[in-house]
Amino acid sequence: MHLTRRSLMASASALAVMPKFTLASEDISVLEAGPSAVSLVSSEYPDTQVWGYNGGVPGPEIRVAQGGRIQRKLVNALDQPTTIHWHGIRIDNAMDGVPGVTQEAVQPGGDFSYDFTTPDAGTYWYHSHYNTTEQISRGLYGALIVEEPNAPEVDHDITVVVDDWRLNQDAQIDPDFSQIHDWSHAGRLGNFLKATLTPALTEVKQNQRLRLRFICVATDRVMRLAMVGMQGKVVALDGMPLDTPTPAELLTLGPAQRADVIVDVTAETGGQAIIGFVGREGNIALASLDISGQASLARRPDITPLPANPIQRLSSLEGAKTVPLNMEGGAMGGLQSGTYKGKRMTTEELIQNGQIWTLNGVAGLPDEPLAEVALGETLRIPIINDTAFAHAMHMHGAHFQEVFADGSFGPLLDTILIERQETREIAFTASNPGDWVFHCHMLSHQASGMITWVKVTP
Numbered sequence: 001m002h003l004t005r006r007s008l009m010a011s012a013s014a015l016a017v018m019p020k021f022t023l024a025s026e027d028i029s030v031l032e033a034g035p036s037a038v039s040l041v042s043s044e045y046p047d048t049q050v051w052g053y054n055g056g057v058p059g060p061e062i063r064v065a066q067g068g069r070i071q072r073k074l075v076n077a078l079d080q081p082t083t084i085h086w087h088g089i090r091i092d093n094a095m096d097g098v099p100g101v102t103q104e105a106v107q108p109g110g111d112f113s114y115d116f117t118t119p120d121a122g123t124y125w126y127h128s129h130y131n132t133t134e135q136i137s138r139g140l141y142g143a144l145i146v147e148e149p150n151a152p153e154v155d156h157d158i159t160v161v162v163d164d165w166r167l168n169q170d171a172q173i174d175p176d177f178s179q180i181h182d183w184s185h186a187g188r189l190g191n192f193l194k195a196t197l198t199p200a201l202t203e204v205k206q207n208q209r210l211r212l213r214f215i216c217v218a219t220d221r222v223m224r225l226a227m228v229g230m231q232g233k234v235v236a237l238d239g240m241p242l243d244t245p246t247p248a249e250l251l252t253l254g255p256a257q258r259a260d261v262i263v264d265v266t267a268e269t270g271g272q273a274i275i276g277f278v279g280r281e282g283n284i285a286l287a288s289l290d291i292s293g294q295a296s297l298a299r300r301p302d303i304t305p306l307p308a309n310p311i312q313r314l315s316s317l318e319g320a321k322t323v324p325l326n327m328e329g330g331a332m333g334g335l336q337s338g339t340y341k342g343k344r345m346t347t348e349e350l351i352q353n354g355q356i357w358t359l360n361g362v363a364g365l366p367d368e369p370l371a372e373v374a375l376g377e378t379l380r381i382p383i384i385n386d387t388a389f390a391h392a393m394h395m396h397g398a399h400f401q402e403v404f405a406d407g408s409f410g411p412l413l414d415t416i417l418i419e420r421q422e423t424r425e426i427a428f429t430a431s432n433p434g435d436w437v438f439h440c441h442m443l444s445h446q447a448s449g450m451i452t453w454v455k456v457t458p
């Protein structure tokens with residue numbers, strides 16, 4: 001079905017007769033998920049009909065001091081169920097926002113009160129975890145920033161939310177979210193990339209120091225980002241500080257991944273500092289900041305690591321439990337069969353059920369967990385990507401580390417991008433009891449099979 005202007009108008013007038021909810025935008029303790037219209041492309045195009053939190057896309061940026069408490073009542077003004085997942089936060093399982101696993105989905109007109117604390121500083125985000133390909137494609141996400149008590153000194157602290165929209169000629173969202181071709185390939189890729197800066201800065205000065213908090217909220221696209229007219233270092237990934245900051249030249253962010261970058265503006269007065277998307281078909285400027293003068297002539301001090309978070313890291317793998325995860329399916333994958341909802345099926349039968357991908361031979365959320373571990377136990381998961389596409393695997397409720405071939409451990413991450421035909425091993429020590437989903441954050445892949453879960457027993 002193709003959405004026309006006429007059907008858009010019809011659905012807009014239908015909304016007018018839906019029950020009214022409190023206007024959430026004035027009450028910061030409420031996040032109201034509902035339809036809205038925003039100027040997404042430019043003033044030459046009509047406003048885009050979106051689904052947002054409190055009418056905005058991205059939703060309101062939530063900022064809290066490290067260790068602080070977040071209380072938000074989700075009010076559902078959509079015509080379908082929804083939930084909110086607080087991505088990357090080490091949270092009580094009951095607040096994790098996964099329908100059917102940690103809570104019941106919030107029905108239209110219903111609400112759910114989230115209440116949790118934020119043990120780790122860093123750049124996180126919140127988003128719908130119900131019918132996610134559609135709900136996130138339509139705009140149900142926002143930034144969640146947990147501030148360090150001793151944050152490094154910068155002139156501007158800017159959140160950069162990068163999204164990939166699939167729009168038609170009228171700047172309206174393509175409403176077909178279940179194309180088998182998308183699901184079986186790299187997912188729903190868009191045709192309009194947009195970076196939203198908060199605050200919405202348009203100019204900076206040479207020699208100013210910026211902290212850029214990149215969040216890739218795209219449902220499926222891997223973002224390769226370059227910074228031009230700025231020079232600096234990556235200081236955190238997925239919220240967690242790096243022991244040794246690395247040069248920030250080209251950033252690769254899979255869906256849901258974040259990077260904190262501290263840069264000094266090197267472009268000269270009259271020039272521009274640019275955040276660009278690096279693509280096969282060419283490069284696109286996502287944000288351009290005019291250089292309005294010179295801040296100072298003094299050399300900035302070196303960029304030093306951010307203060308560490310109070311999170312347990314791996315010290316050894318002694319006594320660890322190992323559970324491999326084998327990814328199969330998709331186009332050019334050669335999958336013969338798989339289990340879906342407890343039934344053994346051929347590939348054709350799986351496709352008839354909208355299932356394209358399997359994890360250890362199972363499509364969709366299995367009844368049994370991938371692994372069961374006790375608190376304090378270390379779990380190793382070698383992930384074998386036996387498919388022709390990249391996958392961004394996200395673990396709820398924990399950050400993990402990559403285990404390299406030489407036995408060393410990588411930085412703490414909550415999402416790992418695994419290229420086609422690659423095998424990568426992750427491990428973490430269980431410290432948070434509950435049922436935690438572990439899924440591909442290419443949401444088209446999640447919807448068509450790539451989701452499992454890990455049980456941590458107290």
Ligand SMILES: [Cu+2]
Nearest residue numbers: 391440442445
């Ligand atoms: Cu995937």
